[in-house]
Amino acid sequence: MSADTAADTAAGTGTGTAEGTGAGPSTGPTLLGVRHHGPGSARAVAAALARLRPDVVLIEGPPEADGIVALAGEKDMVPPVALLAHAVDDPAKAAFWPFAAFSPEWVAIRYAVERDIPVRFVDLPAAQSLALAEAPDEDGAEASDGDGGPRPPSDPIGALAAAAGHDDAERWWEDVVEHRAPGADALAPFAAVAEAMAALREQGGNSHRDELREAYMRQQIRAARRAGYGRIAVVCGAWHVPALAAMPTVAHDRALLAGLPKKVKTEITWVPWTHRRLSQHTGYGAGIDSPGWYHHLFTSTDEEPLARWLTRAAELLRAEDHPVSSAHVIEAVRLAGTLAAVRGRPLAGLTETLDAVRSVLCDGSDLTLALVHDRLVVGDALGEVPESAPVVPLQRDLARLQRSLRLRPEAHERELELDLRKELDTARSLLLHRLRLLGIAWGTPSRSAVNSTGTFRESWRLRWDPEFAVRIVEAAQWGTTVEDAATGKAVETALTTRELPELTGLAERCLLAGLPGALPPVMRVLADRAALDTDVAQLAGALPALVRALRYGDVRGTDAGALDGVARGLAERICVGLPPACTGLDADGATAMRAHLDAVHAAVALLEHGPGTLESPESPESPEPLADRWAGTLRALARREPSAGPATGVPGLLRGRAVRLLLDDGRLDSGEAGRRMGLVLSTANAPADAAGWVEGFLSGGGALLLHDPRLLGLLDEWLTGVSGDAFTDVLPLLRRTFSELEAGVRRTVGERVAGGPLGVVTAPVTATALDPVRADAVLPVLTLLLGLPAPTTGRIPRQPDRRSAP
Structure with missing residues (x-):
């Protein structure tokens, strides 16, 4: 962990007075060192502010947020929320400062705003933090201080817990802070750990980045004193308290800050956040493991927070059909208290509570306990931000669409079923597809029309990620509305895409997203690429996506006529170039080409007869229907047997597959298929090539071996005549072939073979x-x-x- 992260995750509370005055809270700045997102620290800060009654509150955070901090007092601002700062020219350069209801900084902000007390952020400006993040770390790989001193501790909480004789840092922190109510002296706990932080800093050193931040904070404290404020409260990470209490000279801090990089033009706003994101190391770097549990401890107003939390756990389990009664809750409360007493703890903590839940409510099941941990210990709470918060126009349009389509962003995952024949569901589908084009994966298709035979239904999994706020800002460069931005992004993507399958996939996504403005330029680029591409595998990989997109012309009311012409042109080129492209392939190449062969076969059938396609007359250059030309291509593949070696013909895998496709389409009768199988399985052909032919022939399903016993007899006769050495070589291919058949087919084939020599059977097998x-x-x-x-x-x-x- 870097020193920057260690500073912000430092556990502790401390107080001190700057400038070395040693005066009380009324004559100098009072430093309230906190653990970010700690409910115990939050309660202590509330008690300290109530006693201090400061004239101004200074908080660790980006000064650019001073202009929007008053929004924290509006009724529509519901934590968890975060400050989002991003570079104007490059929105991907962004940083978050998250706040929960139990964050000490949020408590201080609300205290000041509700009492109309000035509140200022005093950390390094976001404009310089973003620039500093790109600059090389002066500490180098050793992460020492600038003078080669020792590294800061990676886990200050653990260091303090170890000094106190505890091996579990989180449990120690709960005992000394989270479970401790503020005493008569609200400032006493801050002074206690400030001394411990000073000792840790003497042993662990400090990073250059932290030195810059602390120098800037000291400048802001001096500015507050020059402004005439007498009672100044400073809320910051406990790690910084010693550096802010013993202030060096102004010249020293100016010299440190002279080396800061040039500021980046930055914008800042409030965005919703989630408890789940608080459990990750973002923003302050103070990720916590149990935000839902901490929220409950901080917001509980009764004297039995444990019983209330276990009651919520019981309600959750009952909703999931687990038999949990009130007696279970009572027993779990007793067990948690007993475990705390046995372990020498003042109150039952999260460890004892979860042990009681596992034993009593979950019957010892870790799987059931995981549900409680996910829903209640972590939680899916999603904050809210008032409409008056500054946002880019694209965000306002998205919020309008979410309200009109009744699609509320939610932190937990949920399923959404859409019927595209309904106007509301169609509009929802268009929004979700447009957002996916913009890289905002709010919805993930779980059973999309692209992958199913139906075109009227879609299934989505929805979950809102707070970091989508950054993606929205990034996407604002392409337009002020969701439709305009998705159109601009699609056109730009088309111009920079080189692979033909990616272009056809983009055209398909444009149809799914209903972007008539994007489709013409995308299709022009696609037509140009297709005209120049000579790789048959690329063409074969591009055709299925185009044909799938044609299915949406009627369902979504979009015009897919431009796709029809390009798709038919690709199909014609594939028919001409496929036989030569299949010549001389090795085993891996043949397997890849077989997948293309199946996909093109299905696409041609859909292009000719599928729903949603346009009936276009055959061009003068195509005297026969496309389906007939494709059948001719398959016949050409089936005839290209190797004459002098594998490099001179089409691999048996592809020839067998071509015969099977012709047979399934009724363009080849079973007698002819049997004759071709007999020729391939003759002793004149190599066993490996014959085994590949069988694999390709049976890969579409082996039921035909049951309906046409003659084919099974030919296969049995060939297999029994293969020499021992050759049998060892072809066995893996045959095992793979028959393992892909249905279990019933394999069983019936085995029963018929076990009945005796099959020969060339002409009558069905009797019962x-x-x-x-x-x-x-x-x-x-x-x-x-x-x-x-x-x-x-x-x-x-x-x-x-x-x-x-x-």
Whole structure:
């Protein structure tokens, strides 16, 4: 962990007075060192501010936010929220400063805003922090101070806990801070750990980046004193308290800050945040493991927060069909308290609580406990920001669409089913697809029309990520509305894309997103690329996406006519170039080409007969239908057998697949297919090539071996005649081929082969002989079901044939 991160994750509370005056809180700045996102620190800050009644509150954070800090007092501002600063010229350069309800900084902000007390942010400006992030770290790989001193501690909480004789830093922190109510002297706890932080800094040193930040903070403290404020409260990470208490000279700090890089033009705003993102090391670098638990501890107003939390856990489990009663909750409360007493803790912490939940509410199941941890210990709380907060026009348009389409951003994942025949669902689908084009994956298709046979339904998984705020700012360069931005992004992507399959995929996404303004330029680029591309594999990979896109012409009301012409042109070129491209391929190349072969076959069928395509007359250059030309290509593949070696012909895998596709389409009868199989499986051909042919022929399903016993007989005759050495070589191919068949087909084929030599079978295999003993065993049940008298001879009495009655 860097020293910057260590400083911000430092656990502790401390107080001191700057300038070395040693005076009380009324004569000098009072330093309130906190742990970021610590509910114990938040309660201590609230108590300290109530006692101090400061004239101004200074908070660690970017000074650019001073102009929007008053928004924190509006009723529509609901934490968790974050300050987002980004470079104007490059929105990807961004930084977050998150706040939860239990963050000490948020408590200080609300205290000042509600009482109309000036509140200022005093950390390095975001404009310089973003520039500093790009500059090389002067500390180098050793992360020492600028003079070669020792590294700062990577875990100050752990260092303090170890000094106190504890091996669990989080448990120690809960005992000494989180479970401790403010005492009579609200400033005493701040002074206690300030001394510990000073000792840690003496042993661990400091980073150059922290030295810059602390020099800037000291300048802001001096500015507040020059402005005439007498009672100054400074809320900052505890790690910084010793550096702010013992102030050096003004010249010293100016010399340090003289080396800062040039400022980056920056904008800042408030954005919603989530508890789940608080559990990651972002912003302050103070990621916490249990934001949901901390929120409960901080907001609970009764004297039994543990019982209330366990009641919520029981409600969650009951909603998931787990049998949990009130008695379970009572017993879990008792067990948690007992565990705390046995472990010598003042109160039951999260560890004891989860142990009780696992044992009592979850019946020892870690899987059920994981649900409680995910929903309650971490949580999915999503904050809200008032509409008056500054945002880019694209964000305002997105918010308008979310309201009109009734798609509320939510932190937890949920399923959304859409019927594209409904106007509202179609508009929702267009919004989600447009956002995906912009790189904002709010929705992820779980069963898209692209991958299914239906075109009227889509399934999405929705979950809002707070960092989408940065993506929205980035996307604002392409337009002020979602539709305009998606159009601009699609056109720019088309101009920079070189691979043909990616271009056809982009055209498909433009149709899915309903972007009529983007489709013409994308199609022009696609047509130019397709005209110059001579790689048949590239063409084959591009065609399916184009044909799939044609299916949406009717469903979404979009004009896909431009795609039809390009798709047919690609298909014609594939028909001409595929046979030569399949010649001389190795095993891997043949496997890849087989996938293209299947995809093109399905695309041609859909292009000719599928729904949503346009019926266009064949051009003069195409005297025969496209389907017939494709069938001719498959026949050419099937005939290209190697004459002098594998490099002179098409691999057996592709030839067998071509025969199978022709057979399935009815362009080849089973007799001809059997004749071709007999030729391939003759002793004149190499066993490996024959095995590949069989794999390609059966890869579409092996049920035809059951319907046409002649084919099974040919295969059996060939396999029994393969030499031992050759059999060892072809066995892996055959095992792979038959492992892909349905279980019922494999079983039936095995039964028929086990019945004896098949030869060339011309009659269907008869059923096995009747077993009288087993048949008699079911007679009592059958007579009861049919309402017949009980049999006296062991057989069901034969009923008269009423069809022959006069």
